[in-house]
Amino acid sequence: MDDMEDDTTIFSTLKSFKSLISCPDRSLLETEPAFGRSGLQNLYTKRVELEEAAERVRSHTNLLQLTQEKQQMELSHKRARIELEKEANSSSRDLQREIDRNRELLLQIRRLEEREEKANQALNEQMENNKALKRNFEELHKKANEKDSKLAEADQMISELKDETRRLNQQIQIQESKFSTQNLEIQALQEQLDVQRKKFQDVSQRYQNLQTSHSTSTESELKIKELERRLALQEQDSVIVKNMKSEVARLPELEREIKRLREENTFLRETKENNSLLREETEGLRRKLERMERAMEEKLKVELEKEKLEHELQAWENIGQSTGLNIRKPEDLSREVIQIQQRELNLKQQNYTLNSSIRSVEKARTELMPEIAQLRAKAQEEQKKRENQDSLVRRLQKRVLLLTKERDGMRAILESYDSELATSEYSPQLMLRVKEAEDMLQKVQTHNTEMETQLSKAQEEAGSFKLQAQMKLHCIVFVFLRQKIEELESERQQLEEQNNILEMRLERHNLQGGYDPVTTKVIHLQMNPTSIAKQQRTEEVEQLRVECQRLRDRLRKIEAGGGMTTDDTTLIIPPSQEILDLRKQMESAELKNQRLKEVFQKKIQEFRTACYVLTGYQIDITVENQYRLTSVYAEHMEDSLLFKSTGPVGSMQLLETDFSRTLTGLVDLHLFHQKSIPVFLSAVTIELFSRQTVT
Amino acid sequence: MSKTLKGITLKGSAELVAEFFSFGINSILYQRGIYPAETFTRVTQYDMSLQLTTDAKLKNYLTNVISQLKEWLFDCTVQKLVVVITCLETNEVLERWQFDLECDKTFFLPDQCKYESIQEEIRSVIRQITATVTFLPLLETACAFDLLIYTDKDLEVPEQWEESGPQLIDQSEEVRLRSFTTTIHKVNSMVAYKRTNST
Numbered sequence: 001m002d003d004m005e006d007d008t009t010i011f012s013t014l015k016s017f018k019s020l021i022s023c024p025d026r027s028l029l030e031t032e033p034a035f036g037r038s039g040l041q042n043l044y045t046k047r048v049e050l051e052e053a054a055e056r057v058r059s060h061t062n063l064l065q066l067t068q069e070k071q072q073m074e075l076s077h078k079r080a081r082i083e084l085e086k087e088a089n090s091s092s093r094d095l096q097r098e099i100d101r102n103r104e105l106l107l108q109i110r111r112l113e114e115r116e117e118k119a120n121q122a123l124n125e126q127m128e129n130n131k132a133l134k135r136n137f138e139e140l141h142k143k144a145n146e147k148d149s150k151l152a153e154a155d156q157m158i159s160e161l162k163d164e165t166r167r168l169n170q171q172i173q174i175q176e177s178k179f180s181t182q183n184l185e186i187q188a189l190q191e192q193l194d195v196q197r198k199k200f201q202d203v204s205q206r207y208q209n210l211q212t213s214h215s216t217s218t219e220s221e222l223k224i225k226e227l228e229r230r231l232a233l234q235e236q237d238s239v240i241v242k243n244m245k246s247e248v249a250r251l252p253e254l255e256r257e258i259k260r261l262r263e264e265n266t267f268l269r270e271t272k273e274n275n276s277l278l279r280e281e282t283e284g285l286r287r288k289l290e291r292m293e294r295a296m297e298e299k300l301k302v303e304l305e306k307e308k309l310e311h312e313l314q315a316w317e318n319i320g321q322s323t324g325l326n327i328r329k330p331e332d333l334s335r336e337v338i339q340i341q342q343r344e345l346n347l348k349q350q351n352y353t354l355n356s357s358i359r360s361v362e363k364a365r366t367e368l369m370p371e372i373a374q375l376r377a378k379a380q381e382e383q384k385k386r387e388n389q390d391s392l393v394r395r396l397q398k399r400v401l402l403l404t405k406e407r408d409g410m411r412a413i414l415e416s417y418d419s420e421l422a423t424s425e426y427s428p429q430l431m432l433r434v435k436e437a438e439d440m441l442q443k444v445q446t447h448n449t450e451m452e453t454q455l456s457k458a459q460e461e462a463g464s465f466k467l468q469a470q471m472k473l474h475c476i477v478f479v480f481l482r483q484k485i486e487e488l489e490s491e492r493q494q495l496e497e498q499n500n501i502l503e504m505r506l507e508r509h510n511l512q513g514g515y516d517p518v519t520t521k522v523i524h525l526q527m528n529p530t531s532i533a534k535q536q537r538t539e540e541v542e543q544l545r546v547e548c549q550r551l552r553d554r555l556r557k558i559e560a561g562g563g564m565t566t567d568d569t570t571l572i573i574p575p576s577q578e579i580l581d582l583r584k585q586m587e588s589a590e591l592k593n594q595r596l597k598e599v600f601q602k603k604i605q606e607f608r609t610a611c612y613v614l615t616g617y618q619i620d621i622t623v624e625n626q627y628r629l630t631s632v633y634a635e636h637m638e639d640s641l642l643f644k645s646t647g648p649v650g651s652m653q654l655l656e657t658d659f660s661r662t663l664t665g666l667v668d669l670h671l672f673h674q675k676s677i678p679v680f681l682s683a684v685t686i687e688l689f690s691r692q693t694v695t
Numbered sequence: 696m697s698k699t700l701k702g703i704t705l706k707g708s709a710e711l712v713a714e715f716f717s718f719g720i721n722s723i724l725y726q727r728g729i730y731p732a733e734t735f736t737r738v739t740q741y742d743m744s745l746q747l748t749t750d751a752k753l754k755n756y757l758t759n760v761i762s763q764l765k766e767w768l769f770d771c772t773v774q775k776l777v778v779v780i781t782c783l784e785t786n787e788v789l790e791r792w793q794f795d796l797e798c799d800k801t802f803f804l805p806d807q808c809k810y811e812s813i814q815e816e817i818r819s820v821i822r823q824i825t826a827t828v829t830f831l832p833l834l835e836t837a838c839a840f841d842l843l844i845y846t847d848k849d850l851e852v853p854e855q856w857e858e859s860g861p862q863l864i865d866q867s868e869e870v871r872l873r874s875f876t877t878t879i880h881k882v883n884s885m886v887a888y889k890r891t892n893s894t
Contacts, residue, residue, distance in 0.1 A: 512791075519847065520775075521846060523846060523852055528756065529753065531841075
């Protein structure tokens with residue numbers, strides 16, 4: 001619509017323009033027939049109006065254009081807005097769709113996540129199950145292994161047990177065999193047992209018989225003892241009866257005596273009381289007597305004492321008169337005595353203090369003496385110094401005087417000079433000189449005062465030095481005394497320690513039994529058990545030695561003699577019969593041996609000579625199996641053949657000798673070829689015999 | 696036995712001390728086995744049962760020594776009595792029982808001194824001698840004993856007595872025992888024995 005409106009406006013504007021254009025043309029035309037000058041102005045004004053109208057139109061067209069443009073713009077804007085709204089709608093729809101999709105996707109995602117979680121859980125569970133299963137599996141595996149091992153062990157055990165059973169079976173067999181043998185033994189033993197039982201029965205019977213007889217004998221003995229006892233008792237009874245008879249006979253006499261005694265008793269009891277009374281009286285009288293006697297003695301003593309005391313009293317009373325003091329009573333005397341004693345004590349105290357002070361003062365004095373000497377020397381030195389200084393002072397004073405005199409002289413000279421010469425020129429010089437001189441004077445005065453002060457100081461120092469010396473003296477004395485005290489105390493402690501040590505040593509020494517030979521000696525009886533025991537011991541030892549020696553000699557003799565022990569042995573062991581028999585047997589056996597030896601010797605000698613003569617060879621055995629044959633017809637003594645026995649059979653071999661080397665032909669012939677030793681030997685004898693007979 | 700009523704005299708004190716020594720030496724010989732136990736017989740003394748030897752030679756020897764000792768106690772010239780036990784094989788001194796005597800010559804007659812208290816003290820000393828057997832080393836070898844008396848140097852030595860050495864023990868251990876006093880004589884007892892290397 002807007003477009004339409006725009007179009008309408010545009011058309012309207014066009015129309016207006018056109019109208020305008022036409023107007024101005026008319027206006028132009030209308031105006032032309034008007035006059036020349038008004039025409040230009042009119043033209044101009046028309047032009048101007050036209051221009052203005054054109055400008056108005058232009059501006060109007062511009063406006064219209066602008067409005068159109070604006071409308072177009074607005075249209076386009078609207079379109080755009082619409083499009084945008086459409087797009088927005090579409091986009092919103094898309095958005096919603098997307099949102100829905102998003103939601104759906106989120107839901108899906110959640111579901112998927114849930115599924116995933118479930119799946120994970122399931123997975124974990126499965127894993128756990130898996131692990132559990134694995135564990136179970138492992139456990140089962142272990143169990144299986146254990147069971148295998150157990151099985152193996154069981155197998156081993158089984159095999160061992162089988163071995164054991166085999167062994168046990170063997171043992172059982174052995175045991176059975178032993179058992180059988182033992183059964184046989186048992187049977188034999190049982191037979192023996194039967195025999196022994198029979199014997200036992202016999203013996204038991206005999207024993208029973210013996211016992212019965214023994215019991216009967218004991219019973220009879222008991223009966224005998226009882227009878228004997230009864231006999232003894234009866235005898236005792238008889239004796240008692242006899243005694244009783246005698247006593248009974250005495251009875252009437254005793255009765256008479258009893259009566260008499262009773263009478264006496266009553267009489268005595270009566271008199272007893274009187275007696276006791278009388279005794280008490282006598283005792284009382286005796287005591288009185290004693291008391292009286294004691295009283296008399298005391299009275300005598302008292303009288304004696306009284307006299308003594310009277311004498312003493314008179315003496316005491318006289319003391320008062322003799323000494324002249326105001327003494328009437330002993331109390332005064334005691335008071336006087338106490339006073340005197342107090343005075344004496346005070347005086348003594350004073351005396352002691354004075355003595356101690358004197359000693360201390362003397363000690364101090366003696367110690368101070370050298371120091372005083374030192375100080376005196378020092379004082380003397382100081383004095384000398386002072387004197388020197390005094391002399392110096394005097395010299396200085398003299399110098400001062402001299403200087404003053406010089407000064408006066410100089411002044412006089414100067415005045416003279418002043419008086420002689422003009423003063424204006426020389427007065428300053430003189431004044432200068434005067435000033436110089438005055439300065440010199442002042443210097444000298446100051447020097448003087450200084451010297452005086454020095455002198456005073458020196459004097460003061462000397463005085464203070466003396467004081468110091470005195471103080472030092474005291475201090476030195478004090479320090480010295482302290483040192484001495486400390487040294488003495490340390491010495492005392494050391495000495496105490498040494499004393500203690502020595503006392504302990506002495507105690508130990510005393511305990512162990514030591515003594516001081518200067519003051520004590522140790523004695524004992526000569527015949528005391530220890531010496532006696534020692535003597536006995538030495539005697540025993542001597543005896544034992546002598547016995548030992550005797551036994552040794554006897555032993556030697558026994559060994560040397562060979563059984564004949566008859567002479568000078570004091571201890572003769574009686575030879576038992578066995579030993580004698582054995583000795584005889586030994587002797588006979590030895591004799592037999594000797595005879596046999598002689599016989600064998602003879603026989604051997606005979607046999608050998610026979611062999612030599614018959615065979616012509618002397619056979620000697622040199623070494624164990626070697627036999628040396630020397631022929632009868634041997635040319636030299638050393639010619640011999642050596643044969644060695646090989647084997648137990650009796651085969652012999654010829655050994656090489658010098659002689660056999662000369663007989664090699666015979667050896668080859670007879671021994672190697674013919675293998676006969678007797679032939680060889682006979683051949684050798686023939687050879688030698690032929691040699692001998694020939695030569 | 697002097698049961699003095701008022702107090703102890705010098706003579707009574709000497710007799711008491713000599714009696715104590717007699718029984719004490721017998722106890723030592725019995726406890727240490729110097730003589731066989733069957734040669735001892737039981738007697739009652741100081742209200743206790745003690746052993747006394749029956750060997751005639753030993754009795755004779757003891758009476759000789761104790762009687763001489765009593766005289767010297769009366770004169771207050773004796774300082775110590777020592778029982779020396781020697782081993783016969785090695786001639787070494789194995790034990791020494793030493794009794795120190797202190798004599799107070801300046802005595803007064805005291806009235807407090809009682810016989811019963813002295814007896815009590817003697818009893819405790821003899822009991823202690825018996826008790827020492829527990830710690831003294833065994834005397835395994837045959838031993839003999841001797842009695843030595845320490846006197847003043849200027850004392851005249853009677854016949855049958857001779858001077859001898861102190862017979863000390865080499866490497867000894869000493870133990871002090873109780874003492875008793877009669878106010879005139881004071882007896883201190885101690886025993887010294889040879890140290891054994893096996894402990």
